[in-house]
Amino acid sequence: LAKTTQPISMDSYEGQEVNITCSHNNIATNDYITWYQQFPSQGPRFIIQGYKTKVTNEVASLFIPADRKSSTLSLPRVSLSDTAVYYCLVGDRNTGRRALTFGSGTRLQVQP
Amino acid sequence: GAVVSQHPSWVICKSGTSVKIECRSLDFQATTMFWYRQFPKQSLMLMATSNEGSKATYEQGVEKDKFLINHASLTLSTLTVTSAHPEDSSFYICSATTGPSYEQYFGPGTRLTVT
Numbered sequence: 001l002a003k004t005t006q007p008i009s010m011d012s013y014e015g016q017e018v019n020i021t022c023s024h025n026n027i028a029t030n031d032y033i034t035w036y037q038q039f040p041s042q043g044p045r046f047i048i049q050g051y052k053t054k055v056t057n058e059v060a061s062l063f064i065p066a067d068r069k070s071s072t073l074s075l076p077r078v079s080l081s082d083t084a085v086y087y088c089l090v091g092d093r094n095t096g097r098r099a100l101t102f103g104s105g106t107r108l109q110v111q112p
Numbered sequence: 113g114a115v116v117s118q119h120p121s122w123v124i125c126k127s128g129t130s131v132k133i134e135c136r137s138l139d140f141q142a143t144t145m146f147w148y149r150q151f152p153k154q155s156l157m158l159m160a161t162s163n164e165g166s167k168a169t170y171e172q173g174v175e176k177d178k179f180l181i182n183h184a185s186l187t188l189s190t191l192t193v194t195s196a197h198p199e200d201s202s203f204y205i206c207s208a209t210t211g212p213s214y215e216q217y218f219g220p221g222t223r224l225t226v227t
Contacts, residue, residue: 043116043205043218044156087155095216096209099146102155 004088009107018075020106022088025069032093033064033071038085038105047086048073049093075108083110115139116208118219125196125226133191133222135206141186142208146216147179150203162189196226 005023012018024033032051036044048055050062050071061074075082085105092098115138125131135145144163148156160181162168168181180192189208193200205221 041203041221041223043118043207043221045218046215092212094213096144096214097212099148099158099161100156100207100216101158104155 004090004103006086006088006103006106008104009109011109011111012078013111014079015077018078018082018108018110020073020075020086020088020108021070022073023070024088024090027068027090030092031090033062033068034089034091034095035060035062035073036087036089036102038087040084044087044102046095051093078108078110080110080112082108084108114215114217116142116206116217116219118204118206118222120222121220122223123225125224127197127226128195130192130194131196131224133193133204133206133224135189135191135208135219137187137208137217140208140210142189143186143211144209145183145189146207146209147181147189147191148205148207150205150221152203156205159191193224196224198226200224201226 034049035047037047038044048060048062052064055062063072085107087102087105117136119134147159149159150156159174160168160170162181162183164183164186170176183189203221207216207218209216
């Protein structure tokens with residue numbers, strides 16, 4: 001499984017756009033990039049998944065350059081409720097295929 | 113859809129006792145359930161993989177006689193922590209999937225405190 005590297009923590013203010021970058025230099029051809037969000041004392045929650053270029057949903061955008069060795073999760077206009085840990089995972093498109101390997105994640109703190 | 117519940121959400125038990133944590137898939141049949149453990153400020157670590165009707169597969173370093181996993185039905189898996197010690201205090205999270213071609217859905221977690 002490809003190893004991922006993310007910043008340990010980030011700080012932001014309400015209303016700002018937050019970009020969290022994840023490095024995955026050894027990503028395989030068939031790997032997808034999936035981001036999860038975890039609030040304190042809760043299970044992880046799927047945010048977004050992509051293979052290449054750009055993916056957008058109602059929560060976030062995911063930017064993936066052509067070489068796919070990194071990806072950036074973009075959260076538009078964050079609020080206090082976006083304070084959480086964000087995990088970048090690389091692997092099967094279908095996450096049910098095997099147990100997921102979570103890295104250290106990025107702890108986002110949103111200030112008022 | 114695709115809701116996974118855990119019960120209890122938190123539990124306190126005395127050292128030496130056993131505690132059972134339930135993981136249920138509410139609106140789908142889960143052929144596979146995964147059990148993770150998360151210590152404060154750390155990431156999720158897989159403990160075991162449980163397939164319905166089969167014995168669970170434990171990760172290296174996880175004592176199968178201490179962490180008993182039962183997946184007797186397609187909607188329920190249980191994790192029993194036997195002879196609990198304070199170092200077993202952690203956040204236990206389960207996830208469930210219908211199969212390898214589907215998604216993995218996480219439960220809300222169970223906070224275990226052993227005194």
